[in-house]
């Protein structure tokens with residue numbers, strides 16, 4: 001679809017990959033980009049820098065009322081980027097209780113699903129519209145060291161496919177961005193090569209323009225998918241070894 005002149009909303013737009021999406025969509029000619037942020041104060045510097053086409057919106061995607069309010073306020077949106085995500089770094093059995101697993105499922109699965117549900121009628125007002133869900137290589141292969149996060153991204157990937165089928169009749173394209181390792185606060189403790197947020201957002205913009213169903217955004221995502229196709233048990237064993245020595249694939 002054409003981004004020029006469109007209105008977009010990016011969840012978690014105040015920093016990291018979300019901020020890069022805000023910048024990329026404005027650079028692509030979006031008329032307005034709503035910067036979803038849990039605390040508007042965290043987006044002030046960005047919005048001041050980018051000018052009046054960047055509009056802050058208070059939005060915690062796990063808060064049902066705030067999601068409904070956002071859909072009312074951002075009623076001109078034809079592009080929705082579900083970027084906000086949570087990572088606790090806890091394993092499924094090693095954490096003291098299920099709070100972390102529930103938080104990751106709420107933020108990474110139910111939150112984006114709530115956004116898709118609330119914005120589907122908003123997107124339907126446009127002949128062409130798009131949703132981009134920011135997912136993870138940890139949603140392609142199960143990563144025991146990311147025991148709550150990885151299943152939440154698997155669920156979000158399946159949700160993306162289901163929502164794509166449901167929204168096809170109204171002309172809304174739904175893209176899955178498979179992300180490996182990116183230089184943001186979420187990956188601050190990850191060693192090794194990390195992609196820039198700007199390059200991830202550039203893939204997202206391409207996915208919107210070309211209506212690409214699923215796209216691997218960086219070297220780690222490409223390598224994980226190739227390894228999975230070539231040697232799934234070998235990859236599973238590699239991921240299991242990661243339990244003992246920290247992280248070995250993308251978040």
Ligand SMILES: NC(=O)c1ccc[n+]([C@@H]2O[C@H](COP(=O)([O-])OP(=O)(O)OC[C@H]3O[C@@H](n4cnc5c(N)ncnc54)[C@H](OP(=O)(O)O)[C@@H]3O)[C@@H](O)[C@H]2O)c1
Nearest residue numbers: 012016017038060061084085179181182184185186187251
């Ligand atoms: N970095 C990586 O290596 C990597 C790899 C694969 C996938 N990803 C995915 O990329 C996306 C962006 O992550 P990032 O790397 O840019 O991380 P980040 O810098 O930690 O940013 C996360 C963003 O999500 C927001 N957020 C968290 N919970 C939220 C909620 N309940 N409601 C609304 N916003 C919420 C945060 O808001 P606050 O500022 O208020 O905390 C922040 O804006 C996530 O979906 C993540 O899973 C990242």
